[in-house]
Amino acid sequence: MTAQPSIKYYRVYFGIITVVGLCLLIGVTANLWTYFNTGADRATALNLPPNLPESHVPSVEWLPDDEPIGRKMEDFTRQEIVKDYIRGWYQQHLSYMTGETKGLKEYFTPSALPKMQNPIKELTNKGFELHQTDLEHHIELHFYSADGQIVSFTDRQVRLKKRLYQKETHQKIYSTEVVTDYEVVMLLDDGYWRIKNLVRKQPTPFAQDTLQADKSKMVQVKGKRFYVANKPFVPKGVNYYPQKTPWTSFWSKFNAQVISKDFALVQSLGFNTVRVFVNFHDFNKGNVPGEQVEKLRQLLDMAQKHQLKVIVTLFDFLGDYRLLNFSATDRQLETLLITFRTHPAIMAWDVKNEPDLDYKYHDTADVQEWLQWVLKRARSYDPNHLLTIGWAYPENAEMLSKDLDFVSFHSYKSPEELARGIDGLQKKVNTKPVVLEEFGLSTYRGIWAPFGKNEEDQAIYFAQVREVLRQKGDIPSVVWALYDFVDVPAEVVGKMPWNRYPQKNFGVLNTAGKPKKGLTVLVK
Template sequence: MNKTLYRIFLIVSFLGMNALLISGISAMLSYLNTGADRTSMLHLELATEKVYLPQLTWGNMDNPGRPMEKQTVGELEKDYLGAWHVRNVAYEKNDRFGIDDYYTDSARIRLYEQIDLNQKNGNWYKGTTLAHHPELDFYSQDGTMVVFTDHDVEQYKEVYENETLLFRKKDTATYQVMLLLEDGFWRIRHLKELERNQTKKEPIKTDKKRFLAQLDSIKGLNYYPQDAPWDTFGKKFDSLRLHNDFARISQMGLNTIRIFIQYEDFGGARVFPEKIALLQKTMDLAEANGIKVIVTLFDFYGDYDVSNWTLTQRHAESVVQAIKTHPALLAWDIKNEPDLDFDSRKKDRVVSWLDMMLEKVALWDQKHPVTIGWSNPEVASELAHKVDFVSFHYYRLPEDFATAYSGLRAAVPNKKLVLQEYGLSSYDGIWNAYTGSEEDQAEYYKTMQAALREKRIPFLFWGLYDFKNIPTSVVGRLPWRKAYQKYFGVLDKKGRPKQAYEHLTFPASE
């Protein structure tokens, strides 16, 4: 028995020693590999792809002696933008983590000093860059050093003291940049802001008169397919159904629809090509039926944090560039009812994001007017100086409409006004205390249309169909909210005209 125990002890000891030896070798290899695999250490390459995608457009890239290879350009762009992202994160967190990976020894000193100063004073910055325009100055013969000038870097910064926002700053600057190739990665050796050029940039030249003139004749509705409410571009997309709906809309004497693009549904920053194809098909069908389209770029999106600005910028740019020349396009709507996020997301943050997006869309498309879909007339004067026309929604009593409209017209005397959403549900069930009816809905539209005709207000009502189902993501799970939302259409669930239909059909002469 003693010999057996002794043998077992020797075997277990041998196996244990081998396990410890293998574990030690593995740990040593892992340590020695640190720095060689930046992705495994920091996970920043993947993170940068997901959270930071500013526009980068090269200018002159001529270089005597050695042209820069396409692969090198790609690696340089990735590491250069990664350096900006790491710096932004470092200043927000007051943490040195990641800086070593994107900056050389000498370049880190200034960053560390700034972080230490911020920590001492209780300050931190939240910032991003939206656009870079580098021009190559020098690329070394051995391929280990690059010097370029990054012109007109668009920057946005929020400066905080502890939890108090001190100020916001929007800026454009030019930088002289030197990067060195170390361990297979480009690191910033030198990043110096150059002296400001005092000459003002020429304003963007736009030509929107033709489309602005068309706004006066808008008679339309907000559109979703009956069997796919709030999911126009989903799995139930049906070209024939859309064609028939658009033909019906045209027969009613209407000439405009408003459609909605949901940020996540379209792929976020990396917009899905198949979604763009469905959007283009929708535009084609609208054009075939003589219908103009107002495209709402963001719906069901509520994160206006500056750290995500480059992502929303990429999303909007992809959509705008894809259809900006389409003959059915009438106008862009930046965001559906952003004022509903004022309390939860902070008004100044929402407005700053809208301001940025207005400028970008106007840069990408200089022909079509741009607006914002405010949820009520009282807030619709916000950013009125930036939009091409003012859009507002109204779901209150029709007899109060004239007063609300007059208040908005007084606040915004020199811009076109469009009633972008309005309507009344005909739901008459228990969740509405049996007070609704098709008669009430018809009377509502009779009164509203009279007011709109009198003041010649362009309009888009809500909406074409009653719906069988309302997604929980739209109004939540409360049954009275879902039931009420189902009956805003002027066609019932079987596609038959309701009583309000006669007040929303217009002869060709009108």
């Protein structure tokens, strides 16, 4: 008979195990505490798939499920499947861009992993770098296993944007957009849905929602003129920010009472159009909060109340034209345009303010590709309102004009240079309306601009601009701006006072809200 261990032995044994366990626990806890407090990612420390960046928000739609699919799909499970599936797509994009494939193992099963890694390695070995992003997914569920471990579905009309570069020189070889279907199988593994099968197929169409609107109260273009309810409409406008909260403080300090009072004033002064700006970051990029949508709704409703048409300029302060940021711009565009596609106060969507200024910092072809793509998407979300682009210079305004309803440009140059710019533009674009969307003259004269202009100079300038516009075919105009501002944020023109002080004084109303001499020239 084998001797049994004594009770004392057990106590010693479990005592040793307890001490060792506590030491290990303390050590692991201490390491994690140190790791997290150095700014490290908790997902990495715990071997979890990372959260998606806020810039990657492709559209995901569940189409009607097949019948029968097996077990009924829970809403929570749908959310988890989408989350892990889109993470897998995002990791593909990173792997193609960097040539590093290790991260794919978190999103694909071991059997599927080589099928994903091999094309990436082959492309990298040939000296290429692929930048891509996914923009749309439309998921049709076919099967959900009884044990909740397997799903199969077709991802229809997956929309991908791609740019291929020569890696060493970073020279772009081509840029394209692809629409395709994928047959997908995913397995629940270690608490996460991983892709077991991803097979590309020819795309098949499906029914999509459309909304026909009554355009009788909306601005329309016929030939080179604007009309509302079949009557000629000549935009006579002013660029608008509240006097005390311009630019980056407009939406964060939104005050409906101030705006309503200002719009009533704009109407009483004789203007019929206002141009406003939607800050891409203030509207939280691709995840637009409901309260921001409501602010824009209030603004449009107030404009309608005061019989004003609104040019809504989108994506202000956007300066990222990489493919990985496309989905964020697409979600903001979709949210706003679908929400307001029947609102009668909107004259037009201006899809970007002065994008030609971005040519200095970004590849010109990338900027134009983004613009062309946004215009196409905008037309699909809102077929009712006009589209334009607010170019900084008339010499650039011919670009993409075939995709626009009217051509807009800005000019702060002399009336003579304005006239030459219009002549050059009208030779290239002679079938669509042209709008001078920004012009103006600062009335600041002081220590930072001792030879600056005054109100008399501004009035003369306005009269000369009006005459040029009359001679060139009664071109509509939108002056910069309603008010002299109390302050201008440093991020707009920098901190230097010789830049900021002149920028404060472009208004047709002074800081006390009183009309300057040039106002009568504009509204007579």
